[in-house]
Amino acid sequence: MYIFSNILGVFVFDEEFNVVDEILFKNLEDYNNKDKFIEQIKNKHKNLKEPNNEELKKMIIYFKNNRFFNDFCNKNLQLAKLDIKSSVKDDILLIQAINSIEELDKAINILAKRLREWYELYNPEISKSIENHEKFVEEILDKEKGELLEKLKINPSDSIGADLGQEDLEPIKSLTHQIYDLYQLRKAQISYISTLMDGLCPNIKAVCDAIVGAKLIEHAGSLKRLSEMPASTIQILGAEKALFRHMKTGAKSPKHGIIVNHPLIAKAPANMHGKIARTLADKTSIASKVDYFQGKFIGDKLRKELEEKFVK
Amino acid sequence: MISKSKIFEVYESGGRRRQLYTINLATGRNVYGERLVLQNDVEYREWDAFKSKLAATILKGSPTIGVRKGDVVLYLGSASGTTVSHVSDIVGNEGFIFAVDIAPRVMRDLIFLCYNRKNIAPILADANKINQLIERISAVDVVYQDVAQKNQLEIFLKNVDLFLKNGGYALLALKARSIDVTKNPKQIFKEVRERLEKVLTIIDYRELEPFQKDHAMFVCKKR
Numbered sequence: 431m432y433i434f435s436n437i438l439g440v441f442v443f444d445e446e447f448n449v450v451d452e453i454l455f456k457n458l459e460d461y462n463n464k465d466k467f468i469e470q471i472k473n474k475h476k477n478l479k480e481p482n483n484e485e486l487k488k489m490i491i492y493f494k495n496n497r498f499f500n501d502f503c504n505k506n507l508q509l510a511k512l513d514i515k516s517s518v519k520d521d522i523l524l525i526q527a528i529n530s531i532e533e534l535d536k537a538i539n540i541l542a543k544r545l546r547e548w549y550e551l552y553n554p555e556i557s558k559s560i561e562n563h564e565k566f567v568e569e570i571l572d573k574e575k576g577e578l579l580e581k582l583k584i585n586p587s588d589s590i591g592a593d594l595g596q597e598d599l600e601p602i603k604s605l606t607h608q609i610y611d612l613y614q615l616r617k618a619q620i621s622y623i624s625t626l627m628d629g630l631c632p633n634i635k636a637v638c639d640a641i642v643g644a645k646l647i648e649h650a651g652s653l654k655r656l657s658e659m660p661a662s663t664i665q666i667l668g669a670e671k672a673l674f675r676h677m678k679t680g681a682k683s684p685k686h687g688i689i690v691n692h693p694l695i696a697k698a699p700a701n702m703h704g705k706i707a708r709t710l711a712d713k714t715s716i717a718s719k720v721d722y723f724q725g726k727f728i729g730d731k732l733r734k735e736l737e738e739k740f741v742k
Numbered sequence: 743m744i745s746k747s748k749i750f751e752v753y754e755s756g757g758r759r760r761q762l763y764t765i766n767l768a769t770g771r772n773v774y775g776e777r778l779v780l781q782n783d784v785e786y787r788e789w790d791a792f793k794s795k796l797a798a799t800i801l802k803g804s805p806t807i808g809v810r811k812g813d814v815v816l817y818l819g820s821a822s823g824t825t826v827s828h829v830s831d832i833v834g835n836e837g838f839i840f841a842v843d844i845a846p847r848v849m850r851d852l853i854f855l856c857y858n859r860k861n862i863a864p865i866l867a868d869a870n871k872i873n874q875l876i877e878r879i880s881a882v883d884v885v886y887q888d889v890a891q892k893n894q895l896e897i898f899l900k901n902v903d904l905f906l907k908n909g910g911y912a913l914l915a916l917k918a919r920s921i922d923v924t925k926n927p928k929q930i931f932k933e934v935r936e937r938l939e940k941v942l943t944i945i946d947y948r949e950l951e952p953f954q955k956d957h958a959m960f961v962c963k964k965r
Contacts, residue, residue, distance in 0.1 A: 436877040486876065487904060493880030494814055494907075499838045499861075506840075506863035506878055507856055510849060513866040517846035677924055 433471060433478040434489050437505045438498060440467045442475055447488045451475065458508050520630045521653045527623050528644040534616045541609050542567065548602055553591045555584055567609050633717035636729025637710075637736070638692060645688045646714065657722035664718075665689065665711035689714070694740060706740055744781050749800055750810050751832040753786060762789040762797050764831035768858040773827040787831065791953045794825040795888060795915040798953035799961075804946045808911025808961060809884050812836040816882040816905050818869040818897070819843060819889035822851035823862075829886070830859050837861055840879040844868050869897050872904055881907055888915040895921075895934055899941060906964050912942060914960040915950075927956040938962060 431450065432443045439454035453471060455461045472478055481489060493502075542563040549570065550557045556578045560566040569578065579586050623644050627635040631653060634643040649667045650656035656664070666673050668687030676683040686707035689695060695706050713732045720728060744763055747754040753763040763779065763786035772778055776788045791797040796807060809815060813833050820826045820841035830839055842865045843849055849866045856862045865878050869889055885906050887898045894916065902912045916934055918927035931949070938944055942962035950957040 483904065487881070490876065490879075490881040490905070491907065494882065495880075496836070498880065499863075502838070502840075502878075502880070503856075503860060503863045506865050507853065509878070510853060510864040510866045514846050514850055514853070517866075674923060 431475060431478055432481045432485060432489070433468070433475075434481060434486070435464055435468055436493070437461055437509070438493065438501055440464065440471050441489075441492075442471060442478065443481075443489055443492075447485075447492070449492060455505075458505060458512075461505065519652075520626060521647055524623060524626050524630065524644055525648045525652075527619055527626070528641070528648045531616060531619050531623070531641070534612060534619070538563070538609060538612050538616070541605070541612070545602070545605055545609060548605070551592055552594050552599070552602070553578065553589065555579065555582060555589060555591070564613055567606055567613065571606055571610055631718070631721035632727055633721045633729040633732070634714065636727075637713050637717045637732050638689070642689060642692050643714075645691075646718075649688060653718065653722055657718040659715065659718075661708075661711040661715035664714050665707050686711075694736065698740065702740070709736060709739065744779065744786055747800070748805065749807055751834075752789075752800060752807075760801060762791065762800060763787060764789055764828050767831050767834065767861075771858055773855060774822075774824050787828070789828050790824075794828065795950060795954055795957060795959060796825050796828070796886070796913070798950045798957075799948050799959040801953070802948040802950060802959075804948050804959070804961060806911075806945065806961065808913060808963075809833065809886075813883040814880065815839045815884045815886060816879060816901065817841045818885070818887040818901060820848075820852055820864075821845075821888075822848045823855040825888070826852070826862060827855060827859070830861055833861060835861060839863070840865060840882070842867055842869050842875065869901065872900055875901075876904065879905065881905055882910065883907060884911045884913070886913045886915075890917045890920040892921060895937060902942070902962075902964060908964055910964050911945075912962045912964060914938070914962070916958045916960065918956045918958070927958075931958045934958075935960070941965075 431445070434441050434443060439452055441449050442451040444450050451471065451474065453467045460467065546557050546566070553575050556570065557566065559582055560569060576586050579589060620640065624640045627640055627643060631643065631647070634646070638646065646664065646667060647653055647656055650659060666684050666687045669684035672684035675681050685704040686695065689707055689710055690703070692710060694710060695703055698706055713736055717729060717732055744753050744755045747762070751764065755761050755763070766778060766785040766787045769785050772787065774793065776790060779786045779788065789797045791801045800807060809829055809832050811832065811834050814837060815829055815833060817826055817829065817839055820843045823841070826839060826841050833839065839862045841852060841862050843852065844867065846866060849864060852864045856864050867874055867878065869875070870893070882905050885902050887894065887901070889897060891897060898912070898914050906912055916931065918930040921930050935944065935947065938960060942964060944960060944962050946961040948959045950959060
């Protein structure tokens with residue numbers, strides 16, 4: 431006699447694979463406490479065997495019957511619902527937040543370029559004097575044209591901008607306010623990511639900084655998958671196109687992917703990029719493993735080792 | 743004009759471009775933005791061959807897809823349920839589908855599909871771990887697999903061996919690029935074919951160009 435349990439209940443099969451005894455689960459709770467029912471059956475019948483693969487095949491044919499399908503559907507649906515509910519973890523929230531920041535960057539860039547084109551009709555000197563979009567938006571947010579020109583020591587009558595009336599300036603002003611708000615939103619989301627990473631992966635945050643670390647996790651899919659990757663894979667995450675071109679056609683292999691945005695690499699001379707990327711990927715790999723298995727905080731030590739090696 | 747095609751429960755309309763249809767089981771609802779066509783009080787759902795590898799197989803001229811009315815199907819790699827919804831139309835209310843996927847994101851969409859169609863059971867599980875799967879499904883008439891994994895052939899053979907009844911159909915949608923990007927897809931198809939032939943009888947083999955790049959469909963039968 432064989433014992434077999436699944437989502438529907440606990441069953442006892444005889445040597446011809448007919449069901450002799452069964453306990454059907456009424457709901458999912460019974461399925462979660464199935465050990466209790468298995469024990470009950472085992473006390474009732476003696477000499478129960480666990481089936482092997484060949485025997486299992488013959489048993490599951492019993493369940494291929496219309497009367498079970500409704501139960502299969504309901505219980506599997508409930509289980510899947512619970513699984514989905516519990517699948518939302520911190521790293522999934524982190525991935526959404528970093529994707530949102532990336533898209534905000536794109537939107538801000540497009541809008542800021544339009545704002546400059548528009549504003550330059552009115553006051554081109556200021557726009558040309560400030561390169562940074564964020565500073566430019568903050569500067570023109572509340573100040574009048576005359577005030578700004580005075581700062582640059584330009585006589586308002588020398589300006590080549592057109593004299594626009596109040597009703598023509600109003601749409602420019604409201605666009606400026608919207609872009610300023612987007613910058614504030616971006617800042618809020620970065621601080622959210624930063625606090626999220628303090629709990630989830632403090633070591634990665636210490637080694638790579640919040641944004642680069644979050645992008646690595648986003649690209650890997652989850653913290654678990656990042657921690658399973660070798661350092662050489664982490665080094666070229668985000669450079670897949672170049673890597674596969676290298677593998678297919680024998681072009682030059684990429685030196686770095688996402689981690690090129692790390693300040694250590696970005697500020698270094700070009701001939702050092704490959705070397706730093708390699709070491710940085712090593713340290714990131716160690717940090718991600720420590721984070722996933724929730725070890726001690728060693729991020730500051732790793733970061734110090736890196737900086738001693740490359741910052742002179 | 744929609745008329746019966748050579749495949750059971752699948753309909754087609756002629757013209758320059760052949761278009762496939764299935765009879766809508768959940769009347770009035772579409773799943774992925776496809777068109778609903780009403781003819782003689784029967785509602786048909788368009789089946790887009792560029793989104794579904796099974797439809798592509800039919801349009802490439804396959805004589806059979808193995809799925810018939812009333813069948814119990816194990817569908818591995820269901821994703822958000824594009825093809826699953828059409829298989830659900832084909833098997834009808836007498837049939838049943840176990841739709842397995844590992845990703846919570848696409849399972850979310852599939853669950854909303856299951857509210858409207860009572861013949862699908864969504865299962866959030868790894869197709870590779872059959873000892874977890876066996877608790878949640880029964881034996882089946884057809885196994886359909888579409889997972890983009892490196893070991894997709896091993897997963898397929900494992901599941902076919904355990905769950906498929908003798909003489910049942912097994913369909914494998916093979917993505918050559920996820921086995922090895924550097925190899926020529928034709929070479930991979932050949933290797934897979936040789937390995938499949940050892941355990942199964944291959945009835946039909948189609949490459950899915952131009953609908954899907956570097957994909958092939960194997961229609962097999964268990965001995």
